[in-house]
Amino acid sequence: MGYDNFSTFHTSQDGAVLTVTFDCPPVNVQGIPMLDDLNRLAELLERDRGIKVVVFQSAHPEIWVCHADTHFLKDMSIDAVDRQDVKLLYLQEVLQRISEVPQATIAKIEGFARGGGHEFALACDMRFAARGKATFMQMEVAMGILPCGGGASRMARQVGLGRALEIILSAQDFDADQAEAYGTINKALDPDDIGPYVDALAKRIARFPAESIEACKRAAYASIDLPIQEALKEEAYQLFQATSRTPAIRRFAQADETGVQNSLENQRNWNQIVLAVQEIL
Amino acid sequence: MGYDNFSTFHTSQDGAVLTVTFDCPPVNVQGIPMLDDLNRLAELLERDRGIKVVVFQSAHPEIWVCHADTHFLKDMSIDAVDRQDVKLLYLQEVLQRISEVPQATIAKIEGFARGGGHEFALACDMRFAARGKATFMQMEVAMGILPCGGGASRMARQVGLGRALEIILSAQDFDADQAEAYGTINKALDPDDIGPYVDALAKRIARFPAESIEACKRAAYASIDLPIQEALKEEAYQLFQATSRTPAIRRFAQADETGVQNSLENQRNWNQIVLAVQEIL
């Protein structure tokens, strides 16, 4: 599919897992070249059912993804606008597009993730961070603005409003354990464990059908934007989208024939059944 | 009120607490008979102000409530539908109806709760799980679908979006402590403690007026579906619904006469006052 010729990261594919490694010295700055790269990456991913999981990591020993480029921040407009005239920033558009790719996205954070870098992590589906290496901060309030790469909008979708406000208003470094306790990341892991953990998770998800992964994402994101009755309708809609495109019915038929639900032994064994059933296409 | 003649569970009433014990060998499968039973249970509860709390438990030594029946899953439609034509599934409808009963509902989980079983737990107001016994999973993505008993819609209403996506996309067993850490359950408890804990909680809530329990539920659920100004209006609306039907004003009048708020000693004692005041009808 041509996941190459990017200037700020390189990619490698292992089965249905695409690993994106940011490598943009000296600090992996989140500039226009990186946003252009991410935008093209999203465009490719939107049309690719061969890739099911994307892992974002960094080649830099201390930095995951840096804050937004001060080059373009210093040229921002200083004119207030009317609410009805406001347009999304390019940074917001690109990160929202990444958030909406049909693949499962995992941020594997082993360094600084501040400002726009942290906002990029929040635009991924899941986040794991290495103890002693990952450091987070939203510094925008101190500069005179607010997190405007979706950070002010996405933070409270991960943690309670009170903890979101503390992170956004305090402009203070916090580490992986604090991030886990507050809920901005899924889990803090020891530096030696994060690689195998994310690898196993990515490979597990990559065994499942691309279309059910997409259906899960669509319904989960919709659920926090909609009242429950509308969310349930979207869930039902996504179900039929999935069954029309996946081997679901054949898998349930086989599960029915082999009597999964008639056997306590089988019930004990679902962690393996979900893998074994992938042979039914 | 006739809480009998169910085929997949039996019930017992102790004061205003109804205990529903799933008992549908071999594995408490979530089939049409169970959904029919739950639908009839909800219908009875909707009209019953004598029952104030419902506890859901299982007679099975290893299984709380099993996933949805593969018999009907294998016959699902594989036709994609238009978004405007989508109808809720029977499973969604029944679990949403359970979610909306006026009683406080408690899932007391001492075994497997996977797929539709876990989604049923998420449709209850509160969830407690026994360490070493409870095991959770959403396996749908692996089968080719998504959690479609409200699970894709309700998960992020309990935990952050990132952790909801991990649970839904990884199709992996997780235990009571992990569930507590992520927030899908209220608390993990030792196997010997869960019985007394849930019993005490159920009996405590059951002492309070049925109409204020309902008002609390209505306002709390509405609050996550509505912007804050609309949520506050619903809260005020539920207040007047409650005061028109409960002894609230007489209780406040007595609290005022006895000077609760003039005495530090009384202020120290609210945990008991809330029980003592139940004598005022």
Place this chain on the structure above:
Amino acid sequence: MGYDNFSTFHTSQDGAVLTVTFDCPPVNVQGIPMLDDLNRLAELLERDRGIKVVVFQSAHPEIWVCHADTHFLKDMSIDAVDRQDVKLLYLQEVLQRISEVPQATIAKIEGFARGGGHEFALACDMRFAARGKATFMQMEVAMGILPCGGGASRMARQVGLGRALEIILSAQDFDADQAEAYGTINKALDPDDIGPYVDALAKRIARFPAESIEACKRAAYASIDLPIQEALKEEAYQLFQATSRTPAIRRFAQADETGVQNSLENQRNWNQIVLAVQEIL
């Protein structure tokens, strides 16, 4: 600005931090005088860009803010109203107005915070509580009503729905550690630590521009009331509101000149940079 002549609290100003100390013996009851005071406080704060952070604490050794006054509760209407006719209660209006002040607000809780007192805490941006001193409860369900100072509406915006329902339905005391575990507060702190912790946080935030503090608050609160696309637009709107009124562009220009993003050494140092940059006006 005249932060004096309040009857239920006194205030002291240290730079851009206003400390509000409740002092209304015998129990800091949340009566009309306190609501009138809070309403006037909010009115003053709305027009004051000199105050950037407000800390709410108590002079009482055991009580932070008491529940609502039983004097006015006993006179509440007992007539049910139509949904379209419902008006917000004065208590709801005042706490919502406090929630919307442009300043960062911090509840520093070292005593009982039950009923309306707890709801007042939930209306603040952040909450910290002292172990062994803070005690929380929503007792309304036991009295026959529901938390109607925004508590039923705001609880699930802080914690998962299940834990919100347990707190609201159980009418039971819980302590600072439980509050931290459930997420109703940001952090539980030892009694000797809470003072210095809140002081340092308040002073840190108070160094940042008033207009970016306000923009952060507006966007974060809006984010949970709006679908993501609308939330992102509000975030962009607030960005231009902020840049038109703060030294943001000059700070980014200087950061660009001094090459923050070209130096790993600088990247390691953001916790200090955010303070140093405050000299650029």
